[in-house]
Every structure is written in C-alpha cells, then in structure tokens.
Amino acid sequence: MNTFQSLTQRFLAWRSRAKRSRSSPQRGEIDTVTRQKTVRREARQAIPQPVMLVFAIVSLTSAIGYRFYNQPRLKEGTIAPKTIWATRNATVTDKELTEEHRKAAQTGLVKVLTIDKTISQQIRSDLDTFLAEVEEMRNMAGPLPFVEDRLLSLPTQRYLRNSSPEEWQGLADSLQKSFQISVFPLQPQDKESEKLRLRDNNLSEGSEAATPSETVIPDPIPSPKNNSSELPANNNLAYQQALTELTAYGGQEGGQALGILLDRIYVIREGYTRARKEFANPEGTKSLENYQRTLLDLRDETWDRTKNGIITSLDRILTQGIVAGMPESLQKNAVSRQLRSQIPALTAPLATELITGILKPNLVEDTEETKRLAEQAAEEVDPVIYKVSKGENIVKAGEEIDRRAFVILDDFKESRRGVDWQGLIITGMMVTGSITLFIFVKRRANVRLRCRDRILLCLLSISTPLLMDIGQNNLAAIGLLTSSFYHPALAVTQVILLTGLSAFSAIAGGSAAIIPWEMFLAGAGGALLTSVVAGRLRSREELALLGGGVGLIQGVVYFSITLMGSATAAAIWSVVLPQAALFGVSGLAWCIVALGVSPYLERVFDLVTPIRLAELSNPNRPLLKRLTMEAPGTFQHTLFVASLAEAAARELHCNVELVRAGTLYHDIGKMHDPLGFIENQMGGPNKHDAINDPWKSAEIIKKHVTQGLVMARKYNLPQAIRNFIPEHQGTILISYFYFQAKQRSQAEGIELNDADFRYDGPIPQSRETGIVMLADACEAALRSMKDTTPEMALNTVKKIFRARWQDEQLVESGLKLEELRTIGEVFVRVWQQSNHQRIVYPKGALDLKATSRASVKSS
Numbered sequence: 001m002n003t004f005q006s007l008t009q010r011f012l013a014w015r016s017r018a019k020r021s022r023s024s025p026q027r028g029e030i031d032t033v034t035r036q037k038t039v040r041r042e043a044r045q046a047i048p049q050p051v052m053l054v055f056a057i058v059s060l061t062s063a064i065g066y067r068f069y070n071q072p073r074l075k076e077g078t079i080a081p082k083t084i085w086a087t088r089n090a091t092v093t094d095k096e097l098t099e100e101h102r103k104a105a106q107t108g109l110v111k112v113l114t115i116d117k118t119i120s121q122q123i124r125s126d127l128d129t130f131l132a133e134v135e136e137m138r139n140m141a142g143p144l145p146f147v148e149d150r151l152l153s154l155p156t157q158r159y160l161r162n163s164s165p166e167e168w169q170g171l172a173d174s175l176q177k178s179f180q181i182s183v184f185p186l187q188p189q190d191k192e193s194e195k196l197r198l199r200d201n202n203l204s205e206g207s208e209a210a211t212p213s214e215t216v217i218p219d220p221i222p223s224p225k226n227n228s229s230e231l232p233a234n235n236n237l238a239y240q241q242a243l244t245e246l247t248a249y250g251g252q253e254g255g256q257a258l259g260i261l262l263d264r265i266y267v268i269r270e271g272y273t274r275a276r277k278e279f280a281n282p283e284g285t286k287s288l289e290n291y292q293r294t295l296l297d298l299r300d301e302t303w304d305r306t307k308n309g310i311i312t313s314l315d316r317i318l319t320q321g322i323v324a325g326m327p328e329s330l331q332k333n334a335v336s337r338q339l340r341s342q343i344p345a346l347t348a349p350l351a352t353e354l355i356t357g358i359l360k361p362n363l364v365e366d367t368e369e370t371k372r373l374a375e376q377a378a379e380e381v382d383p384v385i386y387k388v389s390k391g392e393n394i395v396k397a398g399e400e401i402d403r404r405a406f407v408i409l410d411d412f413k414e415s416r417r418g419v420d421w422q423g424l425i426i427t428g429m430m431v432t433g434s435i436t437l438f439i440f441v442k443r444r445a446n447v448r449l450r451c452r453d454r455i456l457l458c459l460l461s462i463s464t465p466l467l468m469d470i471g472q473n474n475l476a477a478i479g480l481l482t483s484s485f486y487h488p489a490l491a492v493t494q495v496i497l498l499t500g501l502s503a504f505s506a507i508a509g510g511s512a513a514i515i516p517w518e519m520f521l522a523g524a525g526g527a528l529l530t531s532v533v534a535g536r537l538r539s540r541e542e543l544a545l546l547g548g549g550v551g552l553i554q555g556v557v558y559f560s561i562t563l564m565g566s567a568t569a570a571a572i573w574s575v576v577l578p579q580a581a582l583f584g585v586s587g588l589a590w591c592i593v594a595l596g597v598s599p600y601l602e603r604v605f606d607l608v609t610p611i612r613l614a615e616l617s618n619p620n621r622p623l624l625k626r627l628t629m630e631a632p633g634t635f636q637h638t639l640f641v642a643s644l645a646e647a648a649a650r651e652l653h654c655n656v657e658l659v660r661a662g663t664l665y666h667d668i669g670k671m672h673d674p675l676g677f678i679e680n681q682m683g684g685p686n687k688h689d690a691i692n693d694p695w696k697s698a699e700i701i702k703k704h705v706t707q708g709l710v711m712a713r714k715y716n717l718p719q720a721i722r723n724f725i726p727e728h729q730g731t732i733l734i735s736y737f738y739f740q741a742k743q744r745s746q747a748e749g750i751e752l753n754d755a756d757f758r759y760d761g762p763i764p765q766s767r768e769t770g771i772v773m774l775a776d777a778c779e780a781a782l783r784s785m786k787d788t789t790p791e792m793a794l795n796t797v798k799k800i801f802r803a804r805w806q807d808e809q810l811v812e813s814g815l816k817l818e819e820l821r822t823i824g825e826v827f828v829r830v831w832q833q834s835n836h837q838r839i840v841y842p843k844g845a846l847d848l849k850a851t852s853r854a855s856v857k858s859s
Helices: 002-023 027-045 049-064 066-070 095-107 117-141 154-162 165-179 189-206 233-253 255-279 289-296 300-320 328-339 345-358 367-380 403-411 421-444 451-468 475-485 488-508 517-536 540-565 572-604 610-616 622-630 632-651 656-665 668-672 687-691 694-714 735-748 767-784 790-806 817-834 848-858
Strands: 090-094 113-115 363-365 384-388 393-395
Touching (some): 049 066, 066 488, 117 255, 117 300, 117 345, 154 255, 255 289, 289 345, 300 328, 328 345, 475 517, 475 540, 488 517, 517 540, 622 632, 622 656, 632 767, 668 694, 790 817
Antiparallel strands (some): 113 363
16 A cells, blocks of 8 residues: 555656656757847837937937027028018017127126225324334434524534544544533444444435435544544535534533533434434334434424325325225325325425335225126116117118018018028937937947936936026036946036037027027036046935035136136126126036936936945845845855955956845845755754755745845836846756756656756846856855865866856856956955954963963962
C-alpha cells in the first residue's frame, strides 16, 4: 500500500512538471519573448519619433511665430497700392511711440542735487579748528602792535619780533652803551628763533605766495661772523631804522622807559619764537605753512576782519553748494570773488588758499526727488496723437507709408492684417534647425530621452515665447529645470536657441519696443548660469542659493546694458537702478517657481533628479524602514551591494545617485517571504529543506522580482528605480535549485526545462543596472572570504564576471569588456576596506573583573 501511494505521488509530480515543461519556453525563447513584450509595451506607451518631431516643430513654430498671425501688409516703409481716404473724423494715439518718448524722458532727466549737511558741518568744523589754532598762536606771539605806532612804526615792531639773535644783541648792546641800561641776556630760545627765521626765508624764496604784502618786513639774514656791518644793505636799513626809532624813544621818554620797552620786546620775542615753533610742529596744521609769518604778523584789527570774512564767505559757498568734479581753478576763482568785498587785499591770497584747501563737494543726488521728477516727466509727456478729418487723404498710391499713415490706416482697419506666411515659414525653418541642433547635442552628451521627456521639453520651450509676450522672461526657470532633469549641455543649448528664436520673433513681428534687448540678454545671462550649475547641485538649499546668484546676474547685466545704451547717466540711480533690481528679483522669483513646480513635474513625468534620488535614498522612507524591520538580513546585503556598486559607478563616471537609490530598492520583493532567503534565516532552519521541491523553491526565489515590482508601483517609485528590480537579476539561472532539480530529473527520468529556473528578465538595459547585477553576484562570494588574499578575491570576481558575460547578461547594458577589469578591482578594494583586520586583544584585557581586582591589589 505504501509503495503504491509513493508511486502515485511520483506520477503526479512528474505530470505537473511535464506540464510546466511544455508550457514554459526555453532559455533562448525567454529572452526573445521578454524583449518583445518590452518593445510592445513601450510602443503602446510612446509616440513614434517622427510624429513627435512633427508635433514639436509645429507647436514651437506656432508659439514662437504667433505674431505673424496678425501682421499688417501695409506697414511703415511699404508702398501704398492705392490712394486711401479717411471715412470719418478720427483721433488716433500712437501708443508705441508715446511709450518710447516717456522712457526717453525718464532716462534723460537731469538728476536733482541737494546739500549734504553732514559734509557741510565737517567743512565748517575743519575751519573752526584751524582758526582756533591760529588764535592760539597769535595769543602766544602777543598783540601787534605791542606799542603805539607813534612810538615805534609797525615795520619796526615786526622787525624787532623776528630779527636774528645777533641783530637783537647788537641793538641791545648799542642802546645799553648809549643810555647806560641793562637788558635780558641772549637766551637759548633765540637760537631756535634763528632756525625758524632761516627756514622761513628758504620757503619765501621757493614760493610765490610766501609774502603776500610788501608791508611785511623780510627777515634779516645773519652774518656768519656775527658782524652787523657785513649785513646786506636792505637788512642794514631795517636795523638802522629800528636803532634810530629806539634811540629817539629813549631820548624822548628816558633811559628807564627804554629799558622797560626792551625788556618787553624780549618777552614778546620769546612768545613769538614759541608760536613759530608750534606752527612748525608736524602734528599741527600744515596746509598754510607758507603763510605762518603773515598770520602772526597781521594787525589784530586786520586779522579780525580776515577771520570774519573767511567765515562769512565759506557759509555762502557751502549754501550755494560744491558739485563733485569741479576743477580747482574754478573753485579758486569762485572763492576769490566771494572774498573780494569781505577781507583786506593783504590777506586775500591767504584766505583763498585756506578755503580752497578745506572745500569738499557737498552736493549729492536726491534720489527720491529725482525719481519723483522722472515719473512726473514721464507722465507729462504728451501722447503722440494723429488727427484726420473725414475725406482727408491718408496716403496716395505709390507713396511710401510713414509712421503717421500706418497708425491711421491700422485704426481704420485698412492695414490689411492677416497671416504672414513668409514669416511663419522662416520661423518654421529656424525651429527645425534648432531642434536638429538640440538632437545633435543630445546624442553627443549621450542623453536618453523618453517620449514623456520630449513632451516636457517641448512644453517648457513653448512657455517662453508666450510669457515673453506679456513681459515675463522665464529662461532662468527653463535652464534650472532642464539642467536638473536631464543634462547641463541640453539646458545651455535650449536657453541659447530659445533666446535667439524669441528675439527673431520679436524683431520680425515688430515687438522689439515692447520686449527690450536688455530683457533678452539679462534673462539669457541668468539662464545660462542656472543651466551650467543646476545639474551639479545636490540639495534644494544649493538651488535656492543659485536663485540668489541668478537674480544678481540678471540685475547687473540689465543695469550694464541700460547704462551703455543711455544717452545720459543723469537718472541712473533713481530710474535705471530700481528697474534693474526689479528685474533681478524677477529672476529669483522664477527660480523659486521652478523649485516649487519641480516635485510635481518629477511625479507627472516620472523624472529622477539628484535631489529626488537623495530623498529616495533616505533610510527613513517607508519602504526602506519596512525592509530593515521585516528583512534585516536583506537590508544588510543591500548596503554592501550599494557600497560596491557606488564605488564602481563613480570610477566609470556613471550616475552614482541613481545607482545608490536603485540598489537600496532592488531586493524589496524579498519582503513577500523573508525566510525564503538565507540571509534572513539567522542560523535557523532552512525553509527550502522542508519544502523539498526545487521547482517550488525556484518559484519563491523568482517571485521576489515580481513582488518587488508590485511594491514599487504601490509606493510610486520612479521607473528608473523600478528598472533595477528585474534587471539586476536579468535572466540568470537559479543554479542551486537548478542542480537539485537536475539530479532529481535524472534519477526520475523526467525532462528538465531551464526556463523554470531562470528569472524572467529583462537583462540590464543600462550601465547602472549592469553594475548592480555584478555587485549583487559578487556580494555573497566576497562576504564569505575572510582569510584570503586580494589576488584570490580578484580571481573569484573575474570568474563571476566571466560567467555573466558568457551568459550574455551584459550585451545590452553598454558595459565594455575592458571596463569589467576596472569594476573587479574596485570591488576588491571596497572588500578590503570593509574586511580590514583588527588588533587582537589579550584574553586578560577582556576580563574586566580580573583587571579591576588586580588594580585594587596593586594600589
């Protein structure tokens, strides 16, 4: 009975296997079937390339050349085919010309200036400081005259204060002998007075303004031999004049009075010498160094008039204002005219030099007032209006239509507006050439575009001319999105082509005045920046900073172009600069719009960007958290595969972010039956031993691919990530259970079908999935190697690679045979890094209790 039951079970098992064998294709057939299914599925989802190309050309031509739908045939500069009369009275406004006049009025307005009170106060403060120093020096030098003019003349008094020590000693000795009186002896400070006198004489010889008046007696030059008889004649005259007047004073007032006067003169000389020394101090005021003697030798009344005149004149000059860039000669002339009626002619050069030296431009631009006047000037510009009476001749046959005639004809609906087929045809040709160039760049950059990618690029391109018609430039957003989604080279090409096509459409359609050149060029500058940089950024924070850079670039380019094209720079800071800042803010705003719409476009068009891939690689994503909890062994296997694949992808310049994210999700299907895979059994019993059916076990193993695709769709993973799930296994043989089945089939005499033990595929279709297939195949072999050499590990990796290559698993991946050696070396290097040796601790060092007891005893 038991024998019969066992035979019955064997027969039923053989019949089920035979049925599966007849219904399952062979290995060669499964590759063909899988490829055919893939091609048919893609064909159903995709629009044929020729149809897509025609759609792109027609849609872009329609959007860019829409201005040609309503173009006047009788426009400015054409010849009128017939004479046209006005059928009614009309008043027509030329809006475009009026706008041009208003813009010219804004940019050509002379800026409004205002006095900067801070600068004026600083100038007055500098003057007050200098006058205070002069007052202090004059007080130190003593009053002038120090005696009445009737007793000693003013030139003699000046001479006595400033004469050389030898001359003064000679005078004193002569008067002492004549009147039998005594005077103060020559003191050391007189030597300092002599040095100052010699320095002033040298300055007088080298400066035209050293002595502004001939009434000031020049200093005598001392004799080397201290002999007054050897002095020059002019100095002897001053000496003799002083001696004569002092002798007369002594004869009139008496010897005692003369002695008192001489003592007073000595004290005054001492104060005068100290004052001169202070003027020579480097820390003091040096701007009027040549006028030191003049300032000290002025009468008190003359100095008071000079000081008051300087203050009054400076106040008038500051009230009138000094503009920046005023030549110094004009400043001196203006100052001289202001001082003419205020101060004596003797001190006029001194005062002119003083005021000119401290003057600074105190007129600055009043930005608010300038802006207000610019707006007012624009509003006050009268609109350009053309009037025509009923029956009046607008244009005669054969005449050239001027601006006035065209505006009136257009208002009367006589400009014959219609479709400009020539302009549309030229636009279509330019669009076709641009798309051809774009396709060429795409192929050179080796970028694969799906049907939905072509549709998105077409929609982005169409948006630019439509938005420019309402005065908006979204090129920065286009560059950022295209560079992030696809490739910087495609983004740069797209921005350049769209800028050129939009500029052509604006000029040919007569809208150049509405869309100024600075808008095109500034927008293109910011867009090129986003195109080059955005594709290399890996976080939304970096993209946000890029938006700030775009705003800055657009504002600077807009300002520079407007500045170069402006006839005058008068209203730059009040009119042009705010416009440039506003245009810069618009560039930043478009980058913000692009960042905001990017996640939606990624979902709708199934796109993967570096930022989205980084988000998908976050271990806190729901699917990855499930994997760590439900299949922890698979998750550890995934991490090691990811480390191998990432390193190889980086070495081969593949998409590292895509490899990382795809590897993390490539085995999520194992969660359908975690214990069916040995890495999750944790040393427990093997589930397949209990099953004892290699066909059923193979079905469990193969099911992790189909179930993985189901989970990936449920969690809305991008198609680029889903591709890793079937392609990392390709159509490889599940060899362990295949050989079990082969032994059983040979023993039972049944036919074995290889397709039952092969994955359904497809084989890797990209370099990235090919690398993950190799990493997945090598992970278990490398992890099991503990005490082995890198050469042995590399040989093992090569055997695995050779098996995959001979099994034709990599023929469609794009990987080359010579690249497999590089990948193998990278795998072994990563294995060495993760399998590095550790220091073996002594047994006693690990026994914490014994160690602590030993330390206590030793203490």
